[in-house]
Amino acid sequence: MQVKLWINNKEFSDDISPDTILLDYLRSKGFLSVKRGCNTSNCGLCTVLLEGKPILSCSTLAVRVSGLHITTIEGLEKEAEEFGGFLADEGAEQCGFCSPGFIMSVLAMKNELKNPTEDEIKKYLEGNLCRCSGYMGQLRSIKKYLDVKREA
Amino acid sequence: MNIVNKKVRKKDAMSLVTGKPVYTDDIAQDNCLIVKVLRSPHAHALIKDIDIEVAKKVPSIECILTYKDVPNSRFTTAGQTYPEFSPYDRLILDKLIRCVGDPVAIIAGWDEKSVNKSMNLIKVNYEVLEPILDFKEAKDNQIVVHPEEDFKALVDIGADNKRNICASESFKYGNIEEELKNCSHVIEQTYHTKANHQTAMETFRTYTSIDTYGRLNVVTSTQVPFHIRRILANALQIPKSKIRVIKPRIGGGFGSKQSAVSEMFPAIVTLKTGKPAKMIYSRKESLTNGSPRHESEITIRLGADENGIIKAIDMNTLWNAGAYGDHGPTTVGLAGHKAMTIYNKAKAYKFDYEVIYSNTMGAGAFRGYGATQGFFALESAVNELAAKLNIDPTILRMKNMLTQDQVENVMPTYYDEKLKSCTLDKCLIKAKEMINWDEKYPCKDIGNNKVRSVGVAVAMQGSGISYVDVGAVEVRLNDDGFYTLMIGATDMGTGCDTILAQMAADCLDCELDDIIVHGVDTDLSPYDTGSYASSTTYITGMAVVKTCEKLKTKIKAEGARLLGCTENDVEFNGKEVFSLETNKKITLKDIANMSLVGENNYLTASESHYSPTSPPPFMSGIVEIEVDKLTGKVDIIDYVAVVDCGTVINPNLARVQTEGGIVQGIGMTLYEDIVYDENGRMINDSFLQYKIPTRIDAGNIRVEFESSYEPTGPFGAKSIGEIVINTPAPAIANAVYNATKVNIRTLPITSEKIIMGMINTVG
Numbered sequence: 066m067q068v069k070l071w072i073n074n075k076e077f078s079d080d081i082s083p084d085t086i087l088l089d090y091l092r093s094k095g096f097l098s099v100k101r102g103c104n105t106s107n108c109g110l111c112t113v114l115l116e117g118k119p120i121l122s123c124s125t126l127a128v129r130v131s132g133l134h135i136t137t138i139e140g141l142e143k144e145a146e147e148f149g150g151f152l153a154d155e156g157a158e159q160c161g162f163c164s165p166g167f168i169m170s171v172l173a174m175k176n177e178l179k180n181p182t183e184d185e186i187k188k189y190l191e192g193n194l195c196r197c198s199g200y201m202g203q204l205r206s207i208k209k210y211l212d213v214k215r216e217a
Numbered sequence: 218m219n220i221v222n223k224k225v226r227k228k229d230a231m232s233l234v235t236g237k238p239v240y241t242d243d244i245a246q247d248n249c250l251i252v253k254v255l256r257s258p259h260a261h262a263l264i265k266d267i268d269i270e271v272a273k274k275v276p277s278i279e280c281i282l283t284y285k286d287v288p289n290s291r292f293t294t295a296g297q298t299y300p301e302f303s304p305y306d307r308l309i310l311d312k313l314i315r316c317v318g319d320p321v322a323i324i325a326g327w328d329e330k331s332v333n334k335s336m337n338l339i340k341v342n343y344e345v346l347e348p349i350l351d352f353k354e355a356k357d358n359q360i361v362v363h364p365e366e367d368f369k370a371l372v373d374i375g376a377d378n379k380r381n382i383c384a385s386e387s388f389k390y391g392n393i394e395e396e397l398k399n400c401s402h403v404i405e406q407t408y409h410t411k412a413n414h415q416t417a418m419e420t421f422r423t424y425t426s427i428d429t430y431g432r433l434n435v436v437t438s439t440q441v442p443f444h445i446r447r448i449l450a451n452a453l454q455i456p457k458s459k460i461r462v463i464k465p466r467i468g469g470g471f472g473s474k475q476s477a478v479s480e481m482f483p484a485i486v487t488l489k490t491g492k493p494a495k496m497i498y499s500r501k502e503s504l505t506n507g508s509p510r511h512e513s514e515i516t517i518r519l520g521a522d523e524n525g526i527i528k529a530i531d532m533n534t535l536w537n538a539g540a541y542g543d544h545g546p547t548t549v550g551l552a553g554h555k556a557m558t559i560y561n562k563a564k565a566y567k568f569d570y571e572v573i574y575s576n577t578m579g580a581g582a583f584r585g586y587g588a589t590q591g592f593f594a595l596e597s598a599v600n601e602l603a604a605k606l607n608i609d610p611t612i613l614r615m616k617n618m619l620t621q622d623q624v625e626n627v628m629p630t631y632y633d634e635k636l637k638s639c640t641l642d643k644c645l646i647k648a649k650e651m652i653n654w655d656e657k658y659p660c661k662d663i664g665n666n667k668v669r670s671v672g673v674a675v676a677m678q679g680s681g682i683s684y685v686d687v688g689a690v691e692v693r694l695n696d697d698g699f700y701t702l703m704i705g706a707t708d709m710g711t712g713c714d715t716i717l718a719q720m721a722a723d724c725l726d727c728e729l730d731d732i733i734v735h736g737v738d739t740d741l742s743p744y745d746t747g748s749y750a751s752s753t754t755y756i757t758g759m760a761v762v763k764t765c766e767k768l769k770t771k772i773k774a775e776g777a778r779l780l781g782c783t784e785n786d787v788e789f790n791g792k793e794v795f796s797l798e799t800n801k802k803i804t805l806k807d808i809a810n811m812s813l814v815g816e817n818n819y820l821t822a823s824e825s826h827y828s829p830t831s832p833p834p835f836m837s838g839i840v841e842i843e844v845d846k847l848t849g850k851v852d853i854i855d856y857v858a859v860v861d862c863g864t865v866i867n868p869n870l871a872r873v874q875t876e877g878g879i880v881q882g883i884g885m886t887l888y889e890d891i892v893y894d895e896n897g898r899m900i901n902d903s904f905l906q907y908k909i910p911t912r913i914d915a916g917n918i919r920v921e922f923e924s925s926y927e928p929t930g931p932f933g934a935k936s937i938g939e940i941v942i943n944t945p946a947p948a949i950a951n952a953v954y955n956a957t958k959v960n961i962r963t964l965p966i967t968s969e970k971i972i973m974g975m976i977n978t979v980g
Contacts, residue, residue, distance in 0.1 A: 097243040098236025100468075103500045107904035110418060129297045133572050138236035149234025153226045159877070160710025161233025162468030168234060194904075196418050196469055197710055200878030200912035204867075211378040216476030 072096065073140025081127055088122040091137060098138045098165040109193035112166035113137050119173045136166040144172050151210040156164040157202025167193045171207060175214060220722045220729055220934050224869040227715045228734060229466065242497055245424035250279050250494035252483045253332045255322040255339055260348035260897025262314040263339060267322060272338035277591035278326040280490055284310040287485060291367055292451035294477040295543035296441030298685050298746050304383060304542040306363055309452055309481045315362055315540035316578050317898045318506040323832040325486040325494055348576035348897050352537035353514065355381045355575045362540060362574035374546040380808040383538040384546030388553065390629050391565030400520030404602045407516040408594035409963040412509045412891040415583050416909050419468020420503040421479040425870035426493035435484060436463045440707050441747030442737045448477040449484055451810040464737040470709040472582030474541050475749045476508040499752025504902045509891060511539040511548055515594035525608050527560050527617045534570040541579035545572040552591030557630040560617045561676050566630050575746035576596045576897055582749060582900045584878060585942045588678055593964065596674040596947030601960060609658060610951060611649055615642060618675055634830050641675060641835040644859035647921055648837040651857040657841060670950025673839045676943035679831035680936035681752030688757030689743035689825035691763040692721060697814050698805035699731045705745025706757040707737055711938060713753045713871040717761050719866060720931055724765030726791025743823060751936030754866060758931035760826035768822035768825035775818055776803050783928045832927050834862040834935040838944025844956040849968030851953065853883055853916030863927035865937035871937050875920045878941025884910045886946040890965050916951050
């Protein structure tokens with residue numbers, strides 16, 4: 066099946082099997098930041114942006130995004146570094162395996178929510194699981210990051 | 218201390234937060250055989266015949282292996298120091314199936330679809346046997362899980378495979394019956410903890426290939442690279458010298474990767490075919506055939522006098538090994554020895570255990586390593602004693618537990634080790650202040666059918682395994698004066714690469730960036746037993762301190778030689794070697810550069826460390842919960858943790874470890890539960906059903922430290938990795954009691970149990 070899509074603003078055209086999962090397609094193209102944690106839409110590790118909105122690439126067929134724009138963390142290196150710095154300053158990245166999906170959700174949240182409360186932050190990111198950090202360090206880093214962004 | 222005790226970033230942080238390809242599956246080469254395992258649908262069965270002829274014909278299939286194709290020498294997958302306490306009770310593929318999901322055949326092909334197709338075409342003729350699924354009925358049952366004659370225990374652990382006993386022991390101190398008789402108050406209760414999964418976000422995975430030298434190279438997500446080398450040598454029956462194990466970044470472990478789970482399968486495929494292979498466990502496979510925490514049933518008799526002074530503790534412990542004995546004989550010991558030791562003033566102790574085989578999933582190491590189960594039982598019993606005596610449970614603890622006053626005391630239930638550091642009393646006092654215990658205890662009805670209550674628990678753990686764990690370190694001086702720190706300890710995300718570098722930087726008076734650290738490669742790294750048993754900071758950290766001291770002596774000697782002084786005349790300040798007498802000096806940079814030329818000395822040092830003691834870190838945990846009296850729903854409002862881990866090497870990393878451990882403990886307490894159907898199949902085998910806490914479930918967590926100084930540890934440090942999971946279960950159970958007067962003694966503490974308990978209490 067023929068697909069044409071943009072990954073990090075670069076065009077990709079391919080003949081793929083209709084059952085190809087977007088996560089596998091992205092990894093096969095070298096976007097190895099995209100991680101699989103569960104395969105059942107539960108952990109958020111495979112989060113990428115579709116037209117700027119977070120989606121779970123483990124539960125999306127690649128053909129569904131034909132003609133559309135996908136962003137992975139490789140395409141947002143500067144933003145990832147900036148927020149990632151706050152995360153690292155809390156030591157909250159720990160094993161880092163959930164970081165790409167989590168950071169994609171945080172960056173999407175920053176664009177979507179204006180001055181979110183702590184509860185709104187938790188709700189928005191509920192689908193991003195982390196087994197190392199206990200979430201508190203992530204919350205501290207998000208609040209500090211948003212404060213800086215607000216002042217900027 | 219310029220860098221120790223500072224909140225520095227992890228050395229690998231920026232790679233991790235920008236999604237760099239650093240994990241096993243990211244660095245496996247593109248053209249790998251995809252390895253999968255056909256798993257048994259039966260909990261107990263004998264394979265009579267396997268027909269792989271049709272399956273082999275699927276295009277792209279490279280090999281299919283059955284029990285006929287693997288070595289017939291038994292081994293253990295437990296990553297422990299040789300001789301392992303875990304019995305040698307496995308084969309890579311066995312004719313006898315002992316649990317649902319046991320491997321039946323290994324299939325390797327060039328693409329995943331073909332492998333799946335081939336797997337479906339394998340025909341297995343099973344003689345289905347009746348399973349024994351209830352570990353409480355397994356001892357001396359006519360169903361025998363390990364009937365094999367070549368079952369082997371390297372160490373006398375009280376195993377008897379024909380009776381389904383994996384290990385057993387009886388420990389006595391004082392006269393328990395006599396003491397209990399004299400106690401005015403005795404709590405006698407049975408506590409039951411369930412099996413839980415570690416669920417590291419990165420599932421089990423391994424990539425194997427044959428290198429230029431004809432050796433088996435294994436890139437694997439593991440906590441124990443050197444033990445993996447031995448396990449593979451045992452499993453594959455090839456010399457260790459033919460195996461190289463490399464540990465890249467790991468996506469979490471929590472003990473799950475202290476066993477070899479995925480390693481054997483691609484390894485044997487690569488050996489048989491000569492081709493690179495990889496196996497990536499699905500989440501379902503990780504859940505159904507991982508290495509979860511051992512289920513336990515602990516019956517306690519706890520005796521005290523009318524003033525609440527604990528006189529006697531008896532813990533009778535039954536442990537479910539499941540199908541295989543990995544970590545069974547060792548985890549169980551901590552349930553008693555760690556839990557009882559915290560109440561060190563009693564006159565008599567008794568601790569009996571039996572670890573029993575059954576046809577459920579094999580178990581393994583999980584953060585806390587058996588102490589967690591023991592603390593749920595004993596801390597719950599102590600809370601029940603407090604209720605019976607009508608004493609505030611924090612006050613009851615202050616009367617009985619290890620405190621600063623007991624430093625230098627011998628701990629008879631802790632292998633007669635002497636306590637060298639302890640601020641548990643300060644931890645408890647601070648935790649009470651933080652949560653405002655005196656005002657909130659025991660509970661407050663806030664209307665709308667909701668009750669707010671508080672609950673408490675204390676805990677300890679160890680720092681490494683005394684007399685067993687070894688950590689070795691090598692530090693090299695490179696040109697221009699920077700250092701390479703070679704370690705065999707395994708950073709699994711906790712940051713040990715960084716904290717060990719922090720220690721080295723302080724020892725060598727240099728900046729953190731002057732120290733390079735490496736992941737583990739068994740061909741290159743100095744030997745280390747691995748990252749488990751809360752050993753890295755304490756054991757490998759001490760090896761860092763010793764190695765740096767040795768290297769400094771060498772730097773001074775070389776500086777003195779180049780300056781034409783005697784060694785005693787010179788000092789080293791991290792940047793230069795100088796003489797106090799003659800004013801002569803030489804920079805480290807010059808020494809380093811000269812050390813690589815001509816007659817000068819290349820400077821490197823290596824030391825290893827083990828410890829005859831395993832000093833316990835301590836922790837007080839107090840939780841505030843809200844219980845809905847109509848539904849039994851429990852919400853975590855606030856959790857305060859105060860930890861004594863000696864000197865805190867990196868406050869950020871220690872804090873996040875604590876927060877993470879508490880949330881894992883909350884999951885274990887409130888909902889994580891491996892459930893089997895009547896045929897022994899794990900029912901909740903995905904993240905849809907096996908729920909781990911989200912950020913909404915975790916509530917608010919606050920962490921403080923009450924540092925002590927451990928004289929046997931590096932910079933006064935003890936461990937922190939494991940202790941942090943031990944308080945949530947008993948503290949939350951206590952808070953539930955304080956809110957409802959219901960004692961829940963079987964985990965998880967579900968709403969149903971609370972409501973049923975309330976109905977029964979009223980009735």
